[in-house]
Amino acid sequence: MTTPYTPAADAQPQGNPTFEPDGGPTLAQQLGAFAAHCAEHGVPADVAASVGQRTLDVLGLCVAAHRLPTSAAAVGHVLDQGGNAQATVIGVETRVNAAQAAFANGVLAHSLDYDDTHLPSILHPSASVVPAALAAAEHAGASGEVVTRAIAVGLEVAVRLGMAGYDEELNNSVFFEHGQHATSITGAMGSTVAAAICYGLDAEGITNALGLTASMASGVIEANRTGGTVKRLHCGFAAQAGVTAAQLVKRGFTGPPTVLEGRFGFFQGWLHGQFFPEAITSGLGTEWSVPGIFFKPYPANHFTHTTVDAGRAFAAAGITPEMVAEVTVGVAGSTARTIGEPIEVKRTPVTGYQAQFSGPYAFAAGLIGGGGLATGLDDYTDELAQDPLRRELMSKVTVVDNAECNEIYPFQFPAVVTLKTTDGRELVEKVLTNRGGPARPLSDAELAKKFSDNVAGRLASDVAAKVSTEVLALQGVADLSAVLAPLTTFIPTDSEESK
Structure with a gap:
């Protein structure tokens, strides 16, 4: 049984941001x-x-x-x-x-x-x-x-x-x-x-x-x-x-x-x-x-994650890209500046890296769907950032400051996404907590999948599975170097094989 740490009686500093020790432990x-x-x-x-x-x-x-x-x-x-x-x-x-x-x-x-x-x-x-x-x-x-x-x-x-x-x-x-x-x-x-x-x-x-x-x-x-x-x-x-x-x-x-x-x-x-x-x-x-501490389920700026989730929710409800007329992504003001401004740039990312910081791209990626736990590294490429279908969707997305999200930020990075369909319906999807945090934790199986996706093409699947099992049981490892050794030699990529 773990013995909890108990500070000395005089070890708790009191007062204000300019605390100075008074003889007790610093x-x-x-x-x-x-x-x-x-x-x-x-x-x-x-x-x-x-x-x-x-x-x-x-x-x-x-x-x-x-x-x-x-x-x-x-x-x-x-x-x-x-x-x-x-x-x-x-x-x-x-x-x-x-x-x-x-x-x-x-x-x-x-x-x-x-x-x-x-x-x-x-x-x-x-x-x-x-x-x-x-x-x-x-x-x-x-x-x-x-x-x-x-x-x-x-x-x-x-x-x-x-x-x-x-x-x-x-x-x-x-x-x-x-x-x-x-x-x-x-x-x-x-x-x-x-x-x-x-x-x-x-x-x-x-x-x-x-x-x-x-x-x-x-x-x-x-x-x-x-x-x-x-x-x-x-x-x-x-x-x-x-x-x-x-x-x-x-x-x-x-x-x-x-x-x-x-x-x-x-x-x-x-x-x-x-x-x-x-x-x-x-x-x-x-x-x-x-x-x-929050895990990241998607390889993009954390502010965009709930927008990805909203896109996935609309897709699960039967919405397809062709049905979308207009989308408003409501987020906290502090996050809107990162993922929604300037909106012309965020609607037209040129690179995968720029797409990682784009609210419009996050919605498109979520609605279309991808690898990993909903989107993976292969969903944020230069080619997909310029994909005509995604560009068409992004042109319909606006990112705005949302009062409900401001009340929650920065303890979560919420999104309230309003979608208008081409047949005149208005649908709203609220994602107020982040996947990967305490409210929506990732399981060992989901983290193992993230790991296997990240090492795909570099480690054989059986090697990846063995490393995953051993590291998740890290406490019981006797020889750390032996656990890390399989991570030192990768399967050559096509470009490496051609050299």
């Missing part, structure tokens, strides 16, 4: 004590099961991301560095040093915009924490039980630090208000906790690792606005920083205990001191965020 020390306790005593069963699911999800994404030229560039960069053979890069037979493996797999995990999401902080924790933990665990020879505990705590720390920057009055993350990528900033901190557990650091060592990583955590999201592929590197940098910091602490480096709330600390540096410490400490050890 925030980093509390996180260090929590992490060390979980490393020794374990985590709840539902949390451990969620870790197995998230690890499988990340590994499938790493395989699928090899289709991107940026993935080849990142992997090539890592292989050029050389170094000791300590850990596995997915899709690569040559083992590399642990920090570089964490970097490569972190890049792969985040590159397809298909990784999990925590709400309402809107950060993607697994894409950095899982690669960091796997690399450190391989290097240290840690068991599946240890790496399960490490990932669980790393995810929890990343999410809690992200929520410390979530302002309820703003209804948004202060990180994002400042143009910062919370995913890689708090992901680095969660990654170092996970790596530190795998390397066997105690509470003081974990606290020191947080102190070091704060000087390496980074991420600017200007690329979301004006372009560039740098965002794909962010989770790689975060995972690498976490592993590096844990290794350096193991060699004797130390960090400031007040690294989070201090006058020149993490929250002052990133958020100008505007943060909410109770999000870090409230319920620590008894209330876990990990099982509630």
